[in-house]
Amino acid sequence: MGEFIHTTREGHVLIVTLSRPEILNSLHGPACLELEQILTEYEADPDLWVAIIHGEGRAFCAGHDMNMDVKDPLPASGWAGMSERGDLTKPIIAAVHGYAAGGGFEIVLCCDLVIADETAKFALSEPRVGAVAFGGGVARLIKRIPTAVAMGMILTGRTMNAAEADRHGLLTERVPAGEALSAARRWAEQILLCAPLCVSTSKRIALEVLEGPDFLAQMAHERIKTPMRLFATDDSKEGFDAFLQKRKPVWKGR
Numbered sequence: 001m002g003e004f005i006h007t008t009r010e011g012h013v014l015i016v017t018l019s020r021p022e023i024l025n026s027l028h029g030p031a032c033l034e035l036e037q038i039l040t041e042y043e044a045d046p047d048l049w050v051a052i053i054h055g056e057g058r059a060f061c062a063g064h065d066m067n068m069d070v071k072d073p074l075p076a077s078g079w080a081g082m083s084e085r086g087d088l089t090k091p092i093i094a095a096v097h098g099y100a101a102g103g104g105f106e107i108v109l110c111c112d113l114v115i116a117d118e119t120a121k122f123a124l125s126e127p128r129v130g131a132v133a134f135g136g137g138v139a140r141l142i143k144r145i146p147t148a149v150a151m152g153m154i155l156t157g158r159t160m161n162a163a164e165a166d167r168h169g170l171l172t173e174r175v176p177a178g179e180a181l182s183a184a185r186r187w188a189e190q191i192l193l194c195a196p197l198c199v200s201t202s203k204r205i206a207l208e209v210l211e212g213p214d215f216l217a218q219m220a221h222e223r224i225k226t227p228m229r230l231f232a233t234d235d236s237k238e239g240f241d242a243f244l245q246k247r248k249p250v251w252k253g254r
Contacts, residue, residue, distance in 0.1 A: 004031035005038055006056075012049040013188045014042050015181075021057025024099060026065040027080060029072030036081020043088055049196045050188040053111065054095035054181050055104075060120070063102025066129070066243050079103055079135025082110045084220050086207075089200035091191055095184035096120045097177070101159070106135040109144065112203060113172040113187055117180040120162040122170070128157040130239020130249065132230060139219055143210060145170055 004027070006017040016038060018025040027035070042051050055061050078084030082092075083106060094100075094111035101123045108114055108122065124133045124141065132138070133154070142150045145168040153160060166174040175183045191199060230236055234252050242249035 002034045002038065005034050007038055009048070010185075012047060012192055013185070014045075014048045014051040016042075016051055016053045018053070018055045018061050020065075021055075021059075023065060023067070024059040024062035025055040025057065025104070026062045027103060028065040029074055031065075032074050032080050034081075036075040036077050039081055039085075039088060039092075043090060048090070049199070050091050050093065050191050052093045052095055052181070052184045052188060053107065054184070055098070057098075059098030059104070060094070060096045060100040061104030061107055062099050063104045063106075063125070064131075066240060078220070080107050080110070082107065083136040084216050086216050089204055090196075091199060091203060093172075093184045093187055095180040096122075097180050099123075101125050102131075102133065102137075103135050106133060106137040106140070109136060109140040113184075114170060115173050115175065115180050115184045115187060116162045116165065116171050117175050117183075118162050118177045120165070120180070121159050122153075122161075122165055123157060123159040124153055125157045125159075127155070128239070128249075129243045130233075130236040134219075134222060136219055139215070139222075140211075 004020055006019045008015045018027070020026060020031065042048050075081045080103060082088065091113065092111045093113040093115060094108045096108060096114065096116040097119050099121050100108050101121070102125045105122050105124055124137045126133045126137070138154055141154065144150070149168050152158065162171070162174050165171050172187065173183055234254050238249050238251065
């Protein structure tokens, strides 16, 4: 049982619960490091064949914990310990309810199957607080749904509800409120009917075609090259201050 992330084993299935419900499961550096370790152990355990990630309480994950220093060190594997790693060959299912915003949406985009209930809401909200979705959000969303729809989310930070996400092909299944985790278990059972090594090989081939051989290196390059310059701007500081003070930001374009 971790400090920020809880896990339980159900046969060959690992249930990963983001457990900071008082702040809608927002994650900070230590929580991301904890999740990285959990996923590393999942990949290495021959008795675990499928993982399900979900959130405790009212939301899946509201992204980065804005009350913490955004410059807190993240794992070498990127945001949430999963955005920049190519060694996760086993399937991961996102079971989403409530908000999956910012970094929470980026976790969803790292998963192979997305099961969402009717309460789910998705957004790359970073530009509204003076930030950018460097955790793979921009790079992955533009590949997963129609370009015009993706750009509409990326450039406005707007929220997409479950019905719209389903319509644009972002979801594997949309289910009634409160049923995301049980439906994810049902999908895990379907995966378990297949040979594990064949499943992992199929995932590897699919991601190579979808993301290309240089995708992870390009994301790491952008994450290292750009954020410090961006976070030094007046607008970035204003965005974070406005969020914490619960007011509308006043942008200056510098």
